[in-house]
Amino acid sequence: MTRPASISLSTVGVPRVPALALDTVWFQVAGTLCNLRCHHCFISCGPTNRNHDYMSRESIRGYLREAEEMGARDFYFTGGEPFLHRDLLGILEDTLRVGPASVLTNGTLIPHETAAALASLARGSRYALEMRVSLDGLTPAMNDPIRGEGTFEEAMRGLRALAAAGFLPIVTVAQTWSDADDARLRGEFHAFLRDAGIPRPRVKVLPLFRIGREEGRSRGYTPTEFLTEEHMKGYDPWLLQCSNSRMVTSRGVYVCPILIDAPDALLAPTLRESMKPFPLGHGACHTCWATGASCRN
Amino acid sequence: MVIPVALRGGELEGGLAILGGPYNNHLALRAVLDDARARGAARIFCLGDLGGFGPNPGKIYPLLREYEVFTIAGNYDRSLADRLSDCGCGYTHPDDNRYAQLSYDYTDRRTTDSERAWLSALPEQVAFERRGRRYRLCHGSPRRVNEFLWESASSDAFLLRLAREAGADTLLCTHTGIPWQRLLPGGTRIVNVGAVGRPANDGRTGVWYAWLPAGSDDAEFIPVRYDHEALALEMEAERLPAAFLETIRTGWWTTCLEILPAKERARGRH
Numbered sequence: 001m002t003r004p005a006s007i008s009l010s011t012v013g014v015p016r017v018p019a020l021a022l023d024t025v026w027f028q029v030a031g032t033l034c035n036l037r038c039h040h041c042f043i044s045c046g047p048t049n050r051n052h053d054y055m056s057r058e059s060i061r062g063y064l065r066e067a068e069e070m071g072a073r074d075f076y077f078t079g080g081e082p083f084l085h086r087d088l089l090g091i092l093e094d095t096l097r098v099g100p101a102s103v104l105t106n107g108t109l110i111p112h113e114t115a116a117a118l119a120s121l122a123r124g125s126r127y128a129l130e131m132r133v134s135l136d137g138l139t140p141a142m143n144d145p146i147r148g149e150g151t152f153e154e155a156m157r158g159l160r161a162l163a164a165a166g167f168l169p170i171v172t173v174a175q176t177w178s179d180a181d182d183a184r185l186r187g188e189f190h191a192f193l194r195d196a197g198i199p200r201p202r203v204k205v206l207p208l209f210r211i212g213r214e215e216g217r218s219r220g221y222t223p224t225e226f227l228t229e230e231h232m233k234g235y236d237p238w239l240l241q242c243s244n245s246r247m248v249t250s251r252g253v254y255v256c257p258i259l260i261d262a263p264d265a266l267l268a269p270t271l272r273e274s275m276k277p278f279p280l281g282h283g284a285c286h287t288c289w290a291t292g293a294s295c296r297n
Numbered sequence: 298m299v300i301p302v303a304l305r306g307g308e309l310e311g312g313l314a315i316l317g318g319p320y321n322n323h324l325a326l327r328a329v330l331d332d333a334r335a336r337g338a339a340r341i342f343c344l345g346d347l348g349g350f351g352p353n354p355g356k357i358y359p360l361l362r363e364y365e366v367f368t369i370a371g372n373y374d375r376s377l378a379d380r381l382s383d384c385g386c387g388y389t390h391p392d393d394n395r396y397a398q399l400s401y402d403y404t405d406r407r408t409t410d411s412e413r414a415w416l417s418a419l420p421e422q423v424a425f426e427r428r429g430r431r432y433r434l435c436h437g438s439p440r441r442v443n444e445f446l447w448e449s450a451s452s453d454a455f456l457l458r459l460a461r462e463a464g465a466d467t468l469l470c471t472h473t474g475i476p477w478q479r480l481l482p483g484g485t486r487i488v489n490v491g492a493v494g495r496p497a498n499d500g501r502t503g504v505w506y507a508w509l510p511a512g513s514d515d516a517e518f519i520p521v522r523y524d525h526e527a528l529a530l531e532m533e534a535e536r537l538p539a540a541f542l543e544t545i546r547t548g549w550w551t552t553c554l555e556i557l558p559a560k561e562r563a564r565g566r567h
Contacts, residue, residue: 023455071458073451099452100558128449128558168562186391200567202555204390238441294389297558 015232017242019275023073024245026257028052030079036106038147040174042212043261045080053250057087063248064098066271074100083109096125107133107158115165131162132170138192163198170202207291209258209284221283241294246274257295258284301422309427311339316506317471320494321351325504328523329493330364344471345371345436348404350494352535370419371436372443377408378417387443390555433465437472446470448477449560460485476505476518488516496548498565
């Protein structure tokens with residue numbers, strides 16, 4: 001997708017995205033708790049951030065029932081770090097009875113036994129279980145300054161354990177490089193992963209959201225990086241994930257996985273009540289619009 | 298919401314052949330149409346995406362006319378009719394888009410004005426009653442022409458919602474290129490008929506289409522062999538990518554793989 005030029009804030013009114021359908025449900029299963037403290041984390045997760053807390057298996061079961069009644073297609077689990085949650089495997093077992101599941105992890109807490117247990121869950125379901133592991137470079141020198149000392153090797157161990165258990169993990173990378181370097185780095189990343197013993201590597205590059213810790217690492221949004229009614233003229237709202245998905249955390253239902261620190265993004269306590277239009281008033285909304293980004297696989 | 302073209306007629310109670318994207322593969326298409334005719338098909342439907350991947354797009358149209366195939370529009374057909382710059386397949390990964398663009402540009406360059414006019418007249422969806430059940434035929438899904446309905450990535454609840462919103466007891470679609478069928482609790486049936494233009498990433502060089510026998514709601518998937526080597530040579534002469542030829546010769550997908558969910562990807566070789 002080509003990147004449209006920014007439009008200045010000449011028109012009044014913040015555009016609203018309609019709630020078209022509930023296709024995808026996200027769970028902030030481990031809250032904002034993480035064993036890492038990445039410099040680009042858009043929700044500033046870390047070992048002591050309890051802004052959003054762990055979700056109980058019972059609470060997730062309730063949301064799964066509601067989602068099933070509403071005809072949801074698939075489910076995603078993120079955090080924080082989902083593998084800090086003691087009941088994660090049980091929660092995935094519950095989910096895979098209802099539909100496909102994806103887990104977004106930093107890969108540092110997946111020993112062989114965990115990978116084997118996940119593979120057994122995946123084999124037992126007719127639905128896909130996708131494992132998505134985050135890395136930020138081809139070497140510790142690229143990755144560790146962003147994600148922390150030693151995290152490159154730990155994540156590679158997790159990736160190898162998943163591959164050995166039969167998974168084709170998706171490696172996600174936040175785009176911390178320029179567009180000019182994009183094609184070259186993607187190619188190098190593929191080659192590197194193959195050489196590192198990850199057969200048939202799948203790589204997903206995500207744009208950076210200039211909020212949370214990333215705001216301090218690079219910069220925040222400028223006054224022109226916000227959406228107006230002009231931006232939405234002729235734009236298909238289906239392309240914005242907020243038109244067809246919701247994020248559930250210990251605090252309730254949010255409009256999307258990115259904005260869980262924004263008070264206005266908390267929509268309702270239940271999925272059904274959360275299906276209402278949302279004003280696209282955040283800089284992050286501009287990023288999704290401009291890049292066509294989706295947090296989905 | 299798309300308003301489908303409503304069909305009526307006693308022949309709809311007979312055996313129906315329903316096939317997915319021909320993707321310019323005129324040799325596979327003819328073999329499939331001959332097979333359907335030999336089975337005594339009362340009606341043959343094609344769910345769209347006539348172009349892409351294979352060679353010489355112009356060879357598809359006479360076949361559809363000769364065999365009186367009732368054809369609906371896929372995203373490819375709409376893009377060509379509207380002279381859009383890409384196929385609108387809905388891929389999200391640059392690697393998938395790169396190969397999709399090669400075949401779209403190739404097909405676009407070789408599509409005539411009269412073919413575009415013919416494509417622009419194709420209906421978007423079809424609805425009819427058969428054995429007391431409401432059938433809906435679409436390309437991707439009833440709500441989005443380029444929605445991928447993968448077997449492992451679609452919950453029962455989601456498929457039921459799509460069928461209910463379309464007012465359908467049986468929903469037939471294509472777009473993903475891999476055939477599957479699911480009978481949902483309550484009796485709603487979803488059938489992805491696969492595609493006839495490209496093998497189903499199963500290591501077989503043949504292709505698949507769906508057959509609804511007279512007196513049955515249960516789709517059978519029919520494997521059809523064709524002269525795939527002749528097609529590969531024709532593609533070579535047209536200077537189509539070597540990766541496409543490999544797929545035709547091996548039955549394994551080599552391109553547009555990133556869109557596949559884990560289970561479907563793991564079944565393939567690449």
